[in-house]
Amino acid sequence: MDGIQITGLDKRYGAVEVIRNFNLEIGRGEFFVFLGPSGCGKSTLLRMIAGLDSVSAGQIHIAGRDVTQLAPGARGVAMVFQHYALYSHMTVYENMAFGLRNVRLPAAEIDRRVQEAARMLELAPLLQRRPAQMSGGQRQRVAIGRAIVKDPYAFLFDEPLSNLDAALRSRTRVELARLHQRLQSTMIFVTHDQVEAMTLATRIVVMNEGKIEQVGRPMDIYRQPASRFVAGFIGSPAMNFIAVELAAERVGAVAVRLPDGSVVQTTVAAAGLPGGGRGGRSAHYTLGVRPEALVIDHSGQAGLIAGRVELVERLGDQTHVHVVLGCGSSVVAHAHRDSEIAAGATVGLRLDAAAVHLFDEAGTAYHALPRQPRGAA
Known part of the structure; x- marks a missing residue:
């Protein structure tokens, strides 16, 4: 069974229920966007898929495996965070190679993966620079490259464009879309920005207060919103x-x-x-x-x-x-x-x-x- 299946998922912090009986199927190779306002539970859901947050109830299956209780490194996913989380004392090459060295891949394989990712992301001339010597867009591409070299089953993006200026966000959106076309990998992208969702997604799940309001293709949701909440959230200017x-x-x-x-x-x-x-x-x-x-x-x-x-x-x-x-x-x-x-x-x-x-x-x-x-x- 391909794809990612989320079944009956709950997340509670004491008496506070953040995610309630959440059920969702994400097909293999989809660019799937979690869209909703701040506090709706979308980042928490992504972190549960990644294994960074525990599950209160329910199951998560990735490519047919029950990964609900597995450690993050055993799930076959790679996460790109809102903040680049790069090692400031390491070069671009060293940042991208660090995780591969930890799992003791051969040096030749590490070099092949890093060079291929650098070529794909147009980072080859920057491999010997450190993060402080690069722009925000370049650093974000390094963070994406660090995920690519792991060759994961799925990429998880937690608002990766929110720290970029408007022009750079637009260019990086295009780069992500091209990257998805090249890799044909499953990508899950969290955002509160409807423009990012509409331009990148093959399907969107609109979330509100820990539950699903609507799941569908971008223009289907735009043309036929299931609720007033969705209608008001999708579209600029708003309905x-x-x-x-x-x-x-x-x-x-x-x-x-x-x-x-x-x-x-x-x-x-x-x-x-x-x-x-x-x-x-x-x-x-x-x-x-x-x-x-x-x-x-x-x-x-x-x-x-x-x-x-x-x-x-x-x-x-x-x-x-x-x-x-x-x-x-x-x-x-x-x-x-x-x-x-x-x-x-x-x-x-x-x-x-x-x-x-x-x-x-x-x-x-x-x-x-x-x-x-x-x-x-």
């Missing part, structure tokens, strides 16, 4: 949320009424909402709309949502407009990148009814019906 009430049904979909009385038609299926028929379901929901589904419209046509521009963010390739609606809710909408719109202007917003979500009082998500192909009956 807009507006308190609404159900207004009516039309051809199987529901319309919602905003606090100012205006009615917005959605394509969310009425049949999928709790309680079946209208009389049996709660009227109170939250409408979720991503900024790209809420567009500034200067046409003046009927049916637009009115609002006042509070702030304009010009990002070059796109423009984000912060708008206060008549009901007092604030939303972020998209405008054309060359738009001359300014704060204080009154605008109309056009909503893409096929890209909205509804969330009930428990935070469960209900999504728009799939778009019908052109020409479909």
Whole structure:
């Protein structure tokens, strides 16, 4: 049995329960990301997989072996930490070779592995330097190289990019993606940064308070978040949320009424909402709309949502407009990148009814019906 299986995993510190009945399967060769806010348990989970933290209950299997009680060095994994943890008195070569010497590999094999990792990470010219003589990005690559030379079954990354500046983080993300393509190894990556998760992962597990909110491919989670928590955590700018009430049904979909009385038609299926028929379901929901589904419209046509521009963010390739609606809710909408719109202007917003979500009082998500192909009956 390939991959990593986590079954019924618990982690407690006295009376404090950090991880509760956690179950997850990670396929061989996946780039799998643990994503969530600080304190959600993602680093604790990674450390339990690595064997650095004990397990209160449950099992961990790696490549078919039960490693729950094995020492870290016997699990076939290599960990890269947020802080580089390099030996300052050693050269790059010595840092990468240190672990291999401890397990008494032949000198020729050690040299082969170090040279290969250095070539892969473009560290060959730096092998005789010490950490103090290198940039933060170079030191992080040395830490990754130290993991590569161990030839592990899986790589475990604990927020390895968080100490880098924005430009360096972007370059290092690309390097990690290329490294995964070359090695085809299982990689587990912990982060609170959704950009890192969306750009690197083959699959993401979104965590909240020690439990799984959703597991899926990045764009599946983005397009169909399972809960309001996921919807608000994934996406930049974040999804807009507006308190609404159900207004009516039309051809199987529901319309919602905003606090100012205006009615917005959605394509969310009425049949999928709790309680079946209208009389049996709660009227109170939250409408979720991503900024790209809420567009500034200067046409003046009927049916637009009115609002006042509070702030304009010009990002070059796109423009984000912060708008206060008549009901007092604030939303972020998209405008054309060359738009001359300014704060204080009154605008109309056009909503893409096929890209909205509804969330009930428990935070469960209900999504728009799939778009019908052109020409479909």
